[in-house]
Amino acid sequence: MTDTLLEVCGLEISYGGIRAVKGIDLHIASGELVALIGSNGAGKTTTLKALAGLLHPARGKIQYANRSLINVVAHQRAAMGIALVPEGRGVFARMTVLENLLMGAYIRDDKSGIAIDLARMYELFPRLAERKDQLAGTLSGGEQQMVAMARALMGRPRLLMLDEPSMGLAPLMVQKIFEVIRDIAALGMSILLVEQNAKLALQVAQRGYVMESGEITLSGAATELLGSAAVQRAYLGA
Amino acid sequence: MEIFLQQIINGLVQGSVYALVALGYTMVYGILGLINFAHGEVVMIGAMLALSSLTVLLGLSVPPLLALLFSIILAMAGCMALGYTIERIAYRPLRHAPRLAPLITAIGVSIVLQNLAMMIWGREYHSFPQLIVNATHSLGGAVINDIQIIIFILALLIMAGLMAVVHRTRLGRAMRAVAENQHAAQLMGVDINRVISLTFMLGSALAAIAGLMVSANYGLAHYYMGFVLGLKAFTAAVLGGIGNLRGAMLGGLLLGLIESLGAGYIGDITGGFFGSNYQDVFAFLVLIVVLVFRPSGLLGERLAERA
Ligand SMILES: Nc1ncnc2c1ncn2[C@@H]1O[C@H](COP(=O)(O)OP(=O)(O)O)[C@@H](O)[C@H]1O
Numbered sequence: 001m002t003d004t005l006l007e008v009c010g011l012e013i014s015y016g017g018i019r020a021v022k023g024i025d026l027h028i029a030s031g032e033l034v035a036l037i038g039s040n041g042a043g044k045t046t047t048l049k050a051l052a053g054l055l056h057p058a059r060g061k062i063q064y065a066n067r068s069l070i071n072v073v074a075h076q077r078a079a080m081g082i083a084l085v086p087e088g089r090g091v092f093a094r095m096t097v098l099e100n101l102l103m104g105a106y107i108r109d110d111k112s113g114i115a116i117d118l119a120r121m122y123e124l125f126p127r128l129a130e131r132k133d134q135l136a137g138t139l140s141g142g143e144q145q146m147v148a149m150a151r152a153l154m155g156r157p158r159l160l161m162l163d164e165p166s167m168g169l170a171p172l173m174v175q176k177i178f179e180v181i182r183d184i185a186a187l188g189m190s191i192l193l194v195e196q197n198a199k200l201a202l203q204v205a206q207r208g209y210v211m212e213s214g215e216i217t218l219s220g221a222a223t224e225l226l227g228s229a230a231v232q233r234a235y236l237g238a
Numbered sequence: 239m240e241i242f243l244q245q246i247i248n249g250l251v252q253g254s255v256y257a258l259v260a261l262g263y264t265m266v267y268g269i270l271g272l273i274n275f276a277h278g279e280v281v282m283i284g285a286m287l288a289l290s291s292l293t294v295l296l297g298l299s300v301p302p303l304l305a306l307l308f309s310i311i312l313a314m315a316g317c318m319a320l321g322y323t324i325e326r327i328a329y330r331p332l333r334h335a336p337r338l339a340p341l342i343t344a345i346g347v348s349i350v351l352q353n354l355a356m357m358i359w360g361r362e363y364h365s366f367p368q369l370i371v372n373a374t375h376s377l378g379g380a381v382i383n384d385i386q387i388i389i390f391i392l393a394l395l396i397m398a399g400l401m402a403v404v405h406r407t408r409l410g411r412a413m414r415a416v417a418e419n420q421h422a423a424q425l426m427g428v429d430i431n432r433v434i435s436l437t438f439m440l441g442s443a444l445a446a447i448a449g450l451m452v453s454a455n456y457g458l459a460h461y462y463m464g465f466v467l468g469l470k471a472f473t474a475a476v477l478g479g480i481g482n483l484r485g486a487m488l489g490g491l492l493l494g495l496i497e498s499l500g501a502g503y504i505g506d507i508t509g510g511f512f513g514s515n516y517q518d519v520f521a522f523l524v525l526i527v528v529l530v531f532r533p534s535g536l537l538g539e540r541l542a543e544r545a
């Protein structure tokens with residue numbers, strides 16, 4: 001067993017009085033790609049927001065790189081290497097693509113390293129190189145997803161969390177985005193991938209969790225989940 | 239024709255001061271969606287601090303330009319500390335309160351600062367000491383003096399500098415990121431409280447310089463001077479499109495021109511019924527007309543969702 005990067009215990013998150021996440025446990029090992037699947041409203045986004053520090057859990061423990069994150073605010077978590085590509089992308093629409101990528105490198109001050117990573121992002125997403133001086137708000141959904149992912153990678157995260165990267169994209173674009181996910185996972189980055197497209201997610205992941213109305217109902221190796229009758233019935237339309 | 243040119247000159251000089259103050263309103267609005275009505279008072283405190291410092295230093299026979307330089311720095315530092323404090327104690331606790339709450343607090347802060355200034359500096363007008371000879375130059379029949387030239391050029395330089403900061407530096411990018419999407423900015427590692435504090439401080443530094451400019455231009459400072467000036471600069475920011483930096487600059491210059499031309503010709507227009515002492519009317523007419531016909535201002539795109 002490799003060392004654990006993230007460990008979540010009994011995490012509970014409420015909106016007002018309504019419990020959206022009802023005490024979940026999950027963990028991610030260094031270098032692992034883990035999928036979190038579940039239907040709309042299950043609590044996936046809420047979980048990721050709490051891990052990024054944008055929401056404050058009512059209860060539970062979050063342990064990252066052997067440190068408790070309970071009193072660590074969002075911008076400090078970013079500096080510790082936790083990146084979230086949010087649902088809906090959250091690009092800075094009134095900034096250029098280049099400025100968005102530079103925002104991704106906000107926590108860094110190694111100028112030459114940033115320049116190298118910029119070149120790397122343009123290699124990974126040649127489309128962004130063509131549009132680097134264009135306002136991000138004028139790009140297509142797929143291009144904005146690329147901006148959001150490249151922006152997160154510019155911070156050289158240790159843990160990359162992706163919230164529904166395929167949402168609303170054309171099939172060809174989905175394929176491209178998942179190729180990139182596979183590539184960066186191969187480089188050893190730890191990834192937590194949230195998807196409604198369960199099949200795609202479980203095909204690239206090593207392990208998976210299934211979430212239903214705020215609870216984790218199933219977990220295991222991705223291949224096992226793909227083969228499981230319950231998952232097939234609920235999420236794979238079989 | 240001479241009147242026209244003269245009013246253009248006066249309008250541009252006054253308008254450049256409005257622009258500096260309007261930038262403070264618009265930067266804070268852009269980031270917090272909040273109208274910092276105490277900003278006019280920060281301008282006044284800047285003028286008063288500079289004036290007191292100048293009076294003391296000149297009394298100690300410090301060379302005038304050195305005294306001026308020191309007083310500018312002191313006024314800027316004082317106003318930055320004031321802007322920081324206002325945000326920290328009056329606005330931050332209300333960050334998630336309904337929109338009306340910080341607006342009321344802003345008016346409260348404004349009243350407190352006015353009264354504080356009255357207690358410290360009294361109700362009387364303070365005259366601004368003469369630091370330079372202030373020669374007058376004629377320009378196609380109109381006149382312009384050295385102080386006006388300095389104010390106008392300095393204001394333009396400061397605005398250019400601000401644009402460079404906002405568009406070319408890491409802090410400027412962070413400010414724009416926070417203005418656009420606070421959650422996403424936090425995910426990038428931006429400490430939004432720090433950026434908000436710095437925005438208030440930056441706006442207050444501009445306000446200090448503007449305060450000094452106004453009192454140097456009119457030769458006077460008074461504890462009440464920030465009120466009308468603040469309202470006019472706010473009008474300028476709305477005219478240009480609040481939240482938009484270029485809009486604040488354009489709005490400031492335009493408002494200065496409208497006011498000055500209006501004052502120059504109001505006697506002719508009304509057959510001598512109103513005199514140029516009615517010039518303040520124009521600013522508020524502009525505010526009403528803009529709010530009725532184009533609430534998003536000349537360069538503004540979005541206002542509705544954050545009013
Ligand atoms: N800002 C919010 N305020 C109140 N309830 C919310 C909010 N965001 C999400 N919820 C509720 O929390 C539950 C989980 O939502 P979410 O985490 O977005 O699910 P998922 O990402 O799995 O689709 C849903 O019932 C949703 O209605």
Ligand SMILES: [Mg+2]
Nearest residue numbers: 044045046087
């Ligand atoms: Mg979601």
